[in-house]
Amino acid sequence: MTTTSHSPEVTRALRQLKDARSEAVARGASSTAYVRMLDEIAELVINTGNPAEVGALVLDVLAKAxxxxxxEPCSVYPWCAERGDHDDHIGAVHTITAANGDELICAHLLHLAGTKPLIGLEGADLNADEARVKARELRTLADGIVVMADALDAITTAHS
Ligand SMILES: [Zn+2]
Structure with a gap:
């Protein structure tokens, strides 16, 4: 964060967000969606300089959610996780997370309005064939991880 001086309202809002973040981190929730949301709200408050506007935006988003x-669930695709009236069809996100909750890899099926359906894999837009190639590579990686785990066991056993 920069040392730019903020208006009293911005400073107060940032202090409240920082307190909420500290409480969440103290509860062991340092990498949750909630903490990430607090960080994004703080960034919006800094960028807009208008905590009231950001607060109204957040309330609007929460009310819509x-x-x-x-x-009603999606009437177009059974895999779509969106509900109600929507033009962008977005499937549930499949993720692998690290022990600390950080996302290691994520993928989901998308069909956004005016575009071709695709699989989003870590920011890459893949067609079905490209996705199958990546799935094969991930299987190979998974097998390699099991081989490494066995090797690690052997090392651990030899050195304990
Ligand atoms: Zn849908």
């Missing part, structure tokens, strides 16, 4: 939860 709440309303959407009770809406």
């Amino acid at each position: 709440r309303a959407n939860k009770s809406a």
